[in-house]
Amino acid sequence: MDHFPVAELPKTPTGIEGFDEVTGGGLPTGRPALVCGGAGCGKTLFAISFLVHGATRFDEPGVFMSFEESSDELAQNVASLGFDLPGLIENKKIVLDHVRIERSEIEETGDYDLEGLFIRLGYAIDSIGARRVVLDTIESLFSGLENQSILRAELRRLFRWLKDKGVTAVITGERGEGTLTRQGLEEYVSDAVIMLDHRVTDEISTRRLRIVKYRGSSHGTNEYPFLIDAEGIAVLPVTALGLNHAVSAERISTGIPRLDTMLEGNGFFRGTTVLVSGTAGSGKSSVAAHFVDAACRRGERAQMFLFEESPAQMTRNMKSIGIDLQPWVDRGLLEFHASRPSAHGLETHLSRMHRVIDRFRPSVVVFDPVSSLLSVATEADVHGTLTRLIDYLKGAGITALMTSLSHGKTEQERTDTAISSIVDTWLLLVTLESSGERNRGIYVLKARGMSHSNQIREFLLTDHGVELVDVYVGASGVLTGSARVTQEAAERAAALAEEQELERRQRALARLKTAFESELASLQAKFEAEQADLAAGIVQNEARVARLGEDKSDMAKNRRADAGNGGARPARSEDARAKRR
């Protein structure tokens, strides 16, 4: 008993999109599985899908034993899903047996068993070599037959018999009060129990599937949303997708050149998720339209999921800012999918988007705006849904741009944080209010894996699209719009004034220079005059000295004095010395 080979439980694929992924292969082969849920939850559809897929895709014929709907009703009901029951019946791929019990025409007396049912089922199985069986809904027997103890014993025997037959069976059961099924069928079918749920919250219905039990197999215990639409039933696996998707280093343009510049000059990484959030009228859709336009210009396919506007409205509005999306639609590169958020539950939205994306295989998708989904579900649900969506998109290498409407400052924080942790790039569009104006600004709040600009740019909607301009950042703060224009004008005026002042000063200097030069000239003249004057003086003086000498000698001649004795001169110098003392 210590070691024994662990054989993987063989599984039979149901062919139901997503369900086989969730269960790791489908239902347990050769065993009965119980599918239970309330009225209208999709039990019968699940069962018939299992059977039809088996017959058409897996070469496993099946028997559908209906205790409720007649063969015709059933064929009609599933014809809308593209299931050709009459054809399959004709080709001996499927046997439909309608078991009708009218209590009013049945009288019970004494002991009996349900061997008749066994024989019928056995005969049906053997007639086409069926590998799959559906009993829908066997609980109807409880209302048709009185003797419950016989019935229970026979059901127990039936499920054992099915196992012995080796057919993979789906038994449906109506949900009961406090129990999975009204008659406690879960007691008999213990290998796999799947619960379908159809919940209406805030007037919006959501379908969910849960694997209550799956003996011998690991399975997700989550509730998985599922969808019933024109293509049948589809379950959305949550955990089947993970964080191991391949990443791309390729960059794709945002469609706005200066926004690319803000993101290292190259735009977004391919396959990432971008959130563009902002208040009403901040230009979110325009950014989205640019992104889509750029993708289509590169010849890539794009899809836009609109939750507020109709496609016509979107194209018209974008045309007004010079983005013509219509040619892309005409060329089949662009698809619009518009639906009101309240039209379906969140899960249905998700599944629909999932399907549409799966079919179109676009390289970029836009959701405008995801925040409106909040009106149909709680934040936690939206978060869950978006996580699943993003996981899926990343897995498929699709670049997604989601817009999100923020209502106010605090609300914005709250709403966006619900989404922000799961996006790679977050662009915030803000309105800057000043001097009686609202102007648009854009900045990159986060951009995983790149060094992005930390600047706020003013965001202009022109007739040729979105334009980004530098905002004026001055002492008085960030200026945008006409305040920026005024400021720029004021700056230009100031610069001009300064220039003029400089010129004035230059002229003044020139004048001063002229004045200086003329002054200098006059001084020079004065100096020269003085100099000339002085020179003249010296000459006169010498002349006078000479004359004096002549006079002296004349006098000495007259007085007959010694030629060497100066006469009066020494006496005069004696006097001068005395005076100085």
Added chain:
Amino acid sequence: MEVAEERPSSTPQAAEAAGESQILRLYIAGQTPRSIAAFANLRKICEEHLAERYQIEVIDLIQNPQLAAGDQILAVPTLVRRLPEPVRKIIGDLSNAERVLVGLDVRPAR
């Protein structure tokens, strides 16, 4: 009381006139004790209460499984009164003659 009630419909002429000859089918699955008991019980009831105005056809589903769906047979034994209309079914080993007669509209339910 019971005899008095049974009289009018038990005269051959009246039954013929009303087309009340009972066409009965007994579905069984193999010669089980229950099948045998049911058949014996049926014979006895018919002989006692229906005189000559009945036909019994026994269908063994083990041999003819394809016939089970036609008469919507689930339980065995099942006695089906095919005629006169409406079709009535009595399931079980027919051990309670009273209920069989009520089921066959031979005797009104009390």
